[in-house]
Amino acid sequence: MFDKLDFSNASVLVLGDLMLDKYYFGNVNRISPEAPVPVVKVNREEYTLGGAGNVVNNIINLKAKAYMIGAVGEDSNKSVIKQLLDEKQVKYHLLERDLPTITKIRVVGEHQQIVRIDFEEIKHLEQEEIERVKEYILTLINKVDCLVISDYGKGMVNFELSQFVINQAREKNLPVIVDPKGNDWSKYKGATIITPNLKELSDLLKIEIRNDDKEIETYGQEVREKYNLKYLLVTRSEKGMSLIAENEVHHIRSEAKEVYDVSGAGDTVVATLATAISAGINISDAIKIANTAAGIVVRKIGTAPITLDELKNALKVYRNRKLRHLQDLIVEIAMLREKGKKIVFTNGCFDILHRGHIEYLKKAKELGDVLIVGLNSDDSVKRIKGKDRPINRQEDRAELLASLEFVDYVVIFDEDTPYNLIKEIKPHVLVKGGDYKLEEIVGREFAKKTITLPFIEGYSTTFLIEKMRNR
Incomplete structure (x- = not known):
């Protein structure tokens, strides 16, 4: 059914916390004489988009169009981020703030991450900056089929901007997908879909929710109603996903055979879901595709994005649209x-x-x-x-x-x-x-x-x- 997926006409606008991920790979042959730490002799460097940028990465890898609204600092890493966006032909509007560009440096020796170094300073947006972002949104919203709010809690997504996006999208009958952060979801009220993982749902309700169908159904429905959501999609690691709608709850089991690293899996789910919906695919099929994509990326090391070829090959479904697997059908x-x-x-x-x-x-x-x-x-x-x-x-x-x-x-x-x-x-x-x-x-x-x-x-x-x- 999905062996001829074509997302070339799909377009998604991502608003969120943009980051730069730097990787230094090398060999470890000795311990430092200065302190009991390994010495990594670096032989390779990699730079990639992180945070909301990883959502964009996945959308582009699926051969769809992506638009990015975020913020960078007044430093050299700003240029790196712009270069990466330009290389991927992403159209973007970036606030340039008097702060460091959010950057995460990972040092990897002998396939083992040894240390992570973060550069960031969280500062709320000034009103003038908020108004500029609103202008960016109005400039791009007529060019897209779906909007994503990718909140990493770094200051880009506040109540005013989030509600502005949701209200503008509602007027144009466009879906809004939110990847949430923190326990104040009032800013996401009225979104089409929110995609928390189990820990994020637990943090929101300030209780420990077991990875159990019944508990997720009960608490998920409570959250969906409270925040006036059409759907709540809870990602559950090795147990797959749970889709909670007004009168229905369905559990979509994971397609991952082995899990090596869940880093970036949430970004992949959001990106794939948004891309599929933008391409006119109905919500049930879009979730099936996103679940399959998640099953692929958790078998990779680090925040490696999905590719369209990987997704096509992994979608083990029938070509005839009438022939369905049970989890897809429900x-x-x-x-x-x-x-x-x-x-x-x-x-x-x-x-x-x-x-x-x-x-x-x-x-x-x-x-x-x-x-x-x-x-x-x-x-x-x-x-x-x-x-x-x-x-x-x-x-x-x-x-x-x-x-x-x-x-x-x-x-x-x-x-x-x-x-x-x-x-x-x-x-x-x-x-x-x-x-x-x-x-x-x-x-x-x-x-x-x-x-x-x-x-x-x-x-x-x-x-x-x-x-x-x-x-």
Whole structure:
């Protein structure tokens, strides 16, 4: 589905704390005679954009357009930042303040970070500076499809500017994504999405929230309502993400196989989410893409950004938009519910698709707006039907079902029953064949209504297989 991602027409404005990251890499062969510390013989230097600049880095690496509003100091590092932005063809407006450019120097010896040296001085913006930033925002807002507030608590994002961005975006029907800092979220009130990690959410509420679905649902909904947010997206390290909307909560599991370094993962999530939304991708698919991007960058060392090729290669999803993984599908369902759509669910092996199946599925679709078909995997069919089944592979069965105009989504499950699938989807209507008694239907407690539909006589996959064998 995402193998042809194209973000070339996407454009994002980032407002936030711009930093310069300097890396000195070298070898360690001795201890200093001056103090018991290693001596690093530097053989390589690297400069890169940090803080809100790392969000910009990720957007550019995804082949989208980025605009940056931030601040630099009156020093030589100002020129380095401008050069990096120019090289990436980022259009920017930077306040030049009588302060050091925020700079973090990391000394790395033998693949181990030995020390970090920070240059920064936090000073609130003067009113004249605030007014200039507002002018910058008004200059750029008509050129973008999405805005990001990247707050690192270094002074660039205050209440007045944050609310100015949110209000201007609301007037133009543009989404605002906030990467928050600190425990005063009043400045973010009314944003479209805020993306705290678990620690940031805990700090906000001044309690320790366990990395547990139920706790995150409870506290996340409280925060979403308090700050009038459309969505709260909590990033949960190895457990993935939790999307909290008005009437729905969905947990998207991490796609990272190994985690080496979570540095910069939040920037990547925000950048990828903003870029995908700017490209017209719906929120459920955008979150799926951002989750995949996060799974890539946590396997890298340091704040290395995502690349478009990496993202395309990692998106292990079906090309047919009707064929969905469960975690992807439940986010989509949340959006459908918001639109008042009635969800119908049924399931089966559908090994050899015949007229009986077609009529059954047609009638199921008539019971609502969206028909989701749960399809038994090959292993599941084999356990239920015997070692000689299925006749057709799960990929082929799924494609055939998806080709039917009255089937909206197909999701493959590996269990013997669709119990867990129904529990996650929670359909308005659960449909089964007429050979089932109502009390025997698995998962009916998760549906608002359960209905059985009669099959057409003379049509059965088992009968067809036997007929072919006896010829």
